[in-house]
Amino acid sequence: MAEKTKVKEEAISENKKTKKENKNLVNKNLNKSKSLTTNNIDTKNNIITSQKENIENNEEVKDKAKKLDSIIKIKNVTKVFDGITVIDDLTLSIKRGKFVTLLGASGCGKTTLLRMIAGFETPTTGTIYIEEQEVTDIPPYKRPVNTVFQKYALFPHLNVFKNIAFGLKLKGLPEDLKKDIEKYKQEQKGLLSFFKVKNYARKLKNSYILEKVKKALKMVNLEGYGYRNINTLSGGQQQRVAIARAIVCEPKVLLLDEPLGALDLKMRKEMQIELMNIHKNLGITFVYVTHDQEEALTMSDEIVVLNDGVIQQIGTPKKIYDEPANAFVADFIGQSNILTGTMVKDFTLKFLGTTFECLDKGFDKNEPVDIVIRPEDIEVYPEGSTKGQLEGKVISSCFKGTFFQMEIETQGYEFTVQSTVEAKQNTKVKLGFTPNGIHVMRKLRSINEFVGRMTSPTTVEFCGGEWEVETKENEFEKGDEVKVKVGFRDIELMDDENDGVIGANVTQSLYKGEYNQVQIYTDTDEDFYVVTTDEWDMNDRVGVKIKPNAIILEKIIEEVEDETKEDD
Amino acid sequence: MTKSKHSYHFKKSHFAFPYTIISIIFVIVPLLILVYYAFTDKYTGGFTLNNFSMFGEGSLWITLGISFLMAFLTTLICFLLAYPLAIALCKINANRRFILVMIFVLPMWINSLLRIYSVKLLFNDFLLIDRGFFLSLIGMVYDFFPFMLLPIYTILSQMNNSYFEASTDLGANPYKTFMKVKLPLSIPGIVSGVLMVFMPAVSTFAINDILGSSQYWLFGNEIYFWFQKGLYNIGSAFAFIMLVLILISVAISSALNKIVDPRSKSLKSRGETL
Structure with missing residues (x-):
């Protein structure tokens, strides 16, 4: 809810801004009209045009507001399977046109959530809205969403073309083609007119479908594969067909259930980029389910981290990585060092017996907190250096291509450190922490x-x-x-x-x-x-x-x- | 270690030897004998087509027609009963499903003649219904039903639910999902079920002997009759005709299977490239 009002506020404030600008314009024009009485009519025209601009601007703002609006709203949804709560009172809204990833370990409820949006599962309690319409109990075939399944689920009895055309054949024709047929119907007279119209409509539909399928095949780089059989395709190609089959129906939301899980690493990387391109080209909302945090960080506009059916954090990849909301998110996303410390006062933190500066405030005095430090945010200095706050001993060091990954022990805690500077095993080093590398989080629960x-x-x-x-x-x-x-x-x-x-x-x-x-x-x-x-x-x-x-x-x-x- | 001691290597294909011998003795040789008898004269032993002369008479074609009608009706009724039942069985949870499937398959373990006699007893003595075409039909449906149910049930139970989910996701309502996905995907099961019922039904005579009326004969009765009379050549000619008809129906079913089989080439051929 809070997000929605925020979006509205943004839209309103922008609206105000443009109004103000237009007012200024009008004022300027008025001034002009005062000074240049001879060009009176002209200036009047100017005023009118500027007012027109004003209206247009308003519409633009409305459009923008619509774009920023949330397309899917999930309200207090709980799903219980055989007495086990899979989704626990979850509320979420997904913004129009975004690439949103539901991220979590297996069994966290992310797929169940996706299946509830698609309509394959009904929530035990709670409601789901798509485009402001309640769809909680509406069957999948009436929802404006399409799904790319984890194991593709391509129809083995149909070839590539027929698989992709499956949804189109079920859908009605677009309005302009319907009008075309209507026109043709009125022109026809005589006994056979009924069959003629039927034939005409069939031909029109076939060419329409052919056109659409061709376009979809091109989008997923599978031109020339239309009459191939499904079982002659590789995993990656099948995946592309599955994507084409879903996007050809022009859904408002595309749901993807771990679509790249069955592909090998190289193929997966390629498909990640292709999926991002498809998202950019189509401009529709993608809801993507994965357990792969790297995939989520690479592809998404927004990540929803789930654990045990509860949202842990929602945010941009950068925000999730840089400012994990709690120890779970920090541990799940990327490598991290998680410690416990106390917040001495605002901007001052104590852990491992040492006081550090940090950028966080608003905690109780001496409140116990979780601290997350990313391996790449720790500086390594040689022993005896004046820089660095903690002394440690290198337990192990390993070259990883672009950096060294080291385990460095300090007062019983083993830090994982990634640095371009190598420190040899068993040498003593100093570790440096900068305020913006230390992330402080409230403890999830204190009792x-x-x-x-x-x-x-x-x-x-x-x-x-x-x-x-x-x-x-x-x-x-x-x-x-x-x-x-x-x-x-x-x-x-x-x-x-x-x-x-x-x-x-x-x-x-x-x-x-x-x-x-x-x-x-x-x-x-x-x-x-x-x-x-x-x-x-x-x-x-x-x-x-x-x-x-x-x-x-x-x-x-x-x-x-x-x-x-x-x-x- | 000398290699010569192990010079004989046992191959997997060698396991097929026993059955090959059996099939030569009981299938190939009798078939050859049947073909030989069908085309030779009883007394001279020379080549002749006279054994087929009976087919010039209309009554034999009526017998053949009744046999095919009976087999067709049996197959149709079996299918109409088995398909919905197979769907229902797939929806029941695994433990109870096994028991239910067993109940339907159990009669297969009892000799079919015994079962037909019990049907006869049930209808003639208890329900006081006399023998006749429909009683014979009931007997045949009862006898062949498991052969239709099992292949259909097997293919439906192995079908991945995600196909149906994909179909509804793409906008197909339950009816369209059934027509466009479930039914086409289950055709291999239906075809083998149809073959398993139609073939024995078209050549049966025992069921009709016990349950059917004496006013008409089935083709199986006809063949039985000639062999019983000791006229092997005419009987063989009849059996040969039956064999040809069965081969034709197998060819039709497998052609049907090929159309829906995704691996067949018929899907590919189109002038245009996409």
């Missing part, structure tokens, strides 16, 4: 919070397990609803699931210097953040244990609930 229910005065149930807690006498009764808080460091993970109160899967593990921040996912669909010195891998099955005195309980009072409802 785990759940809603639970007391099963007895000293036990509480949440996340599918029954936990012992330390409580004061008569503080809680059986059946009380409680808010449960557990600190990151108070959770113990066990190798054996049976040793813990509940079992869970590790969904993410981030190394943050002295410790690992592990995200685990319980069978009841909830997340825990755990800070631990042990290393855990993705998809490890763990047991979860919490000390009774580490579980903080708060009674949920109904009045409070009502208030929050009103706030909403």
Whole structure:
């Protein structure tokens, strides 16, 4: 919503601007008319033309506003498959004419989101709008979108030409051709006129389709392949046919579901550039799904980073790379060093025992924060240099073509550094950090919070397990609803699931210097953040244990609930 | 290590030897005998076309017509029953689907004569319906149904859902998706189903003997009759005609299959280049 109003404001302000300019013009003309009374009529004409210009300008502004308008709006969409929430209350608007990429690891819900836009899935709750029209329950064949499928899904019983013409044959003819047929119909008289008109219409449609298919084939560089069979084409060629088949229908939005996933690296790079060109030439909106962050950064106007069905960040590739919104995005996009530190005050930051300058403000005093430093933003200086803030030891160094990739250890943290200057293994170096190379982010969560229910005065149930807690006498009764808080460091993970109160899967593990921040996912669909010195891998099955005195309980009072409802 | 000890190498094609021998004894040689008998005189052993003289009479053509009509109706009814059923089976979840498919295939494991006798019992004794053309038809549909269902079900269950999604995505409603994608893609299954039902149905005589009326004969009855009478030459001539007709229908079906097969060349030929 905020984005939409912003766009509107922009449009309005531009409108105002042009009005102002026109006013100035009119004033100038008036002045002229005062001074040059002899050319009175001329100047009047001038005024009229300038007013006309004014109107035209207004229309231009309107057009511009329309262009900047969002073509797809997704409002509070949730999708649940067999009890698993794939998309969680997601709201997103996609701007007209942009190349938008939905980026995320497999299983993050990006394909489901795309399929809901295409109409193959219906949201469990929420609404989807295309061109201001609600399409939530409208079947795919009535939507103004077309899809390029991951595995092409070309019809094996049709050749290239017929595959591409498939959508066109189903679509009606454009208005001018319809008029043409109507005209021909009126000219014909006699017994056979009906068949003549039919024949004429058929011929017209065939030539129209032929023309369109030729154009589409040219656009994807497949001229001369029209009568080839699908199974005689290579993967890359099939991909092109799939793209041609979709764009020939002139959709308002083209949806692409990991279209380059099955191609080899070289082919993929070529197709990336071609897709960008096609997007530029057509000017329609592209919604592109990929798990390949490099692909996303190369091709998109805008990237939507998804994780667990929730949007992590929306922004231009540069913004996503330079200013990741949180540790997840930073870790997912490009290589990065992620550390924990504290914001001493505005523009001053402390990590690894050293104070640094930074460009961020607006945090609480001494607020713990996540820090992201890209490998290429770290300078390496020789030992004893006056430059550089931290001292480190080179663990490994590896030449990567245009730069050296080094692992440099400082106070137990291993920095990944990319530099054109080589530092030999086992030598001591100094590391330099510049304020604009340090990205500070709010911690995603500072404490785990759940809603639970007391099963007895000293036990509480949440996340599918029954936990012992330390409580004061008569503080809680059986059946009380409680808010449960557990600190990151108070959770113990066990190798054996049976040793813990509940079992869970590790969904993410981030190394943050002295410790690992592990995200685990319980069978009841909830997340825990755990800070631990042990290393855990993705998809490890763990047991979860919490000390009774580490579980903080708060009674949920109904009045409070009502208030929050009103706030909403 | 001397190589000479292992001079004999067993090839994969050698596995086909046993069956080749069987097919020579039971298929190739009998066919040659059949052709020989069909074109020779019973007494002199010389070449003759007299064995085919019966085909000059109209009644034989009526028998042939009834046989083809019966086989055609059997195939059509089997198809009309099997196709929707196969679609429905594909939509059921995998565990239950197996059981249901088994229920339809199970009768195949019981001897077909036994099943036909049970149909006879059911209709004649319990429902008091006498033998006749339609009872014979019911018996044949019942007997050959699994042969139609299985190939269609197999091809439909292996069909990738993304084709239908692509079709609806390109603007085809469910009916058009069926006509333009699902049906054309399932033609190989339909063709093999049709062949599996039509061939045995056109040459059967046992089912008609048990369930059909005595007022008409099928071509299979005719062949059976001549062989039973010991007139092998005439019987062979009849069987030869049946063989030719069957070969023609196979040729037609495979031609039909080729039209829809994407690998066939018929799609390519067009004067213009694109």
